[in-house]
Amino acid sequence: MIRLDLSPDQLLSTTRAVRKRLDLERPVEREALEECVALAMQAPNGGSVQGWHFVLITDESRKRAISDLYRKSKVKNDPGSTPPEHQAMMDSSAYLAEHLHEVPVLVVPCIEGRVENAPFIVQAATWGSILPATWSFMLAARARGLGTAWTSLHLEYEREAAEILAIPYERVMQVALIPVAYTIGTDFKPGPRLAMSDRVHWESWHQAAPGDQAD
Secondary structure, X not given: OOOOOOOHHHHXXXXXXXXXXXXXXXXXXXXXXXXXHHHHOOOOOHHHOOOEEEEEEOOHHHHHHHHHHHHHHHHHOOOOXXXXXXXXXXXXXXXXXXXXXXXXXXXXXXXXXXXXXXOHHHHHHHHHHHHHHHHXXXXXXXXXXXXXXXXXXXXXHHHHHHHHHOOOOOOEXXXXXXXXXXXXXXXXXXXXXXXXXXXXXXXXXOOOOOOOOOO
């Protein structure tokens, strides 16, 4: 099992969505997965309810069944045309869809309770309880040389996925599908991002950052 020598800042800035660089041939040790889940379960969560669950799928027939739902959803939700600047991402997404069933492990993070018809504050608290845990899982995976990617296309057929995985649909909500595999190479760079000045607001939405005010 790999342990990468990454500083906290390096870990946070180089945990990328990995699709084409997933090693489809190398198995992932159960110990590594359990360590990642243990760290995920240290994440903050609303009211310390700890309503999270993680379904780890290695069985070939179940992986293929879930992957078929993912591909079915991808076809249904295909935008038809892609801006040139997004073409590389769409190509890697298509690659993942084609090979998803070959990924060594698929992880489905879940949270107790369904919020489709709940007040917004309840929805926010629910998502705020499972998203930090799932991101912690992905960070822990990166530190162990594992690649992940947050996907959600299979949720178009969440009820069918629940039947495949014996998840009690009426009281447990799936939130994502995370492919997990060792990466081909471990060197990842920070991704391109918009300027912070375009996305950071001080005191109010229209307030510029200190020092950016016009003369």
